[in-house]
Amino acid sequence: MALQVLRSPGLEPMAAHLAGIQGFTATLDGDRDEVLGIPVTSLERTLLDVARFESPLLGLATLDHALRDGLFDPADLLDRAQAFRGERWVARARDLVRWADPGVESPGESWARLRILQAGLPRPETQVRVDRDDGRSWWLDLG
Numbered sequence: 001m002a003l004q005v006l007r008s009p010g011l012e013p014m015a016a017h018l019a020g021i022q023g024f025t026a027t028l029d030g031d032r033d034e035v036l037g038i039p040v041t042s043l044e045r046t047l048l049d050v051a052r053f054e055s056p057l058l059g060l061a062t063l064d065h066a067l068r069d070g071l072f073d074p075a076d077l078l079d080r081a082q083a084f085r086g087e088r089w090v091a092r093a094r095d096l097v098r099w100a101d102p103g104v105e106s107p108g109e110s111w112a113r114l115r116i117l118q119a120g121l122p123r124p125e126t127q128v129r130v131d132r133d134d135g136r137s138w139w140l141d142l143g
Contacts, residue, residue: 003020003021003022004024005022024049044076047063048084050063051092052089060096060099060110060111061107099114105127
């Protein structure tokens, strides 16, 4: 993954030759924070930008992990996404937020779920318990 840099509209374009840097133009609208003196985007804005600008596979895996860790509320993030209505890839970001699942335990599970959902199949349940005859249980990633 490349370092991603947002710049405000109207500024000079970033040099395209800078290796390892992806530049995006977007309005921050107060979505700024500071970590160790370094300006960064807020957590909600970062999650939305990953869902918008990265591949859907990485976007959903990131959202699943953040939701599992209790870092955001899907309803709040969907409300926040309304501010970007009509902008590039916002519809995809909203879909990914709706599909996020706190039961996912690995990026591979996120990726499999994404392909299932993109195919129009029913949303799979995560971490399905299957009881065995001997009193023990198995856990299926998806079911």
